[in-house]
Amino acid sequence: MTHTGRKVRRLGEAITWRTRQIGPVVFTNGVFDLIHPGHVELLDSARGEGIVLIVGLNSDASVRRLGKGAGRPLVAEAARARVLAGLAAVDCVVLFEEETPLELIKSLAPDVLVKGEDYSRDEIIGGDWIESRGGKVVRVPLVQGFSTSSLVERLRATS
DSSP: OOHHHHHBOOHHHHHHHHHTOOSOEEEEEEOOOSOOHHHHHHHHHHHTTSSEEEEEEEOHHHHHHHTOOTTOOSSOHHHHHHHHHTSTTOSEEEEEOSSSSHHHHHHHOOSEEEEETTSOGGGOTTHHHHHHTTOEEEEEOOOTTOOHHHHHHHHHHHO
16 A cells, blocks of 8 residues: 555544644645645645644535535545645545535544635534534635636536
């Protein structure tokens, strides 16, 4: 198994790995369908909030239930996980089947939860739980001009 392949973990493996981390553990989540500069900025910023970064990745079924649009996800979950694992900022990738990452957050008990500023504080799933345990929620500014939905629209318009 490659180094980056070892970063993709099943929940039980991720929980065991998480218990060995000393210092602030950071969590973020998303679909990460087409990796773009906005994703990289979010992940780099998130990693800067602690010693390790765990990324919760929506499974293909979860993405379809979220209603991201026809044909989404464009990239299958195993490939999305592999790409995320290849990024230096990411230390662990865990797929989740649910529509929200709340149970994953509770299982992994991160110290910091990071999302983009496109989410209001009230919309950040798990934020209250993190803060109730003494952790913090961080909202990262968006990189203007980049979103997966806008990239998909542009690609479809040119085909």
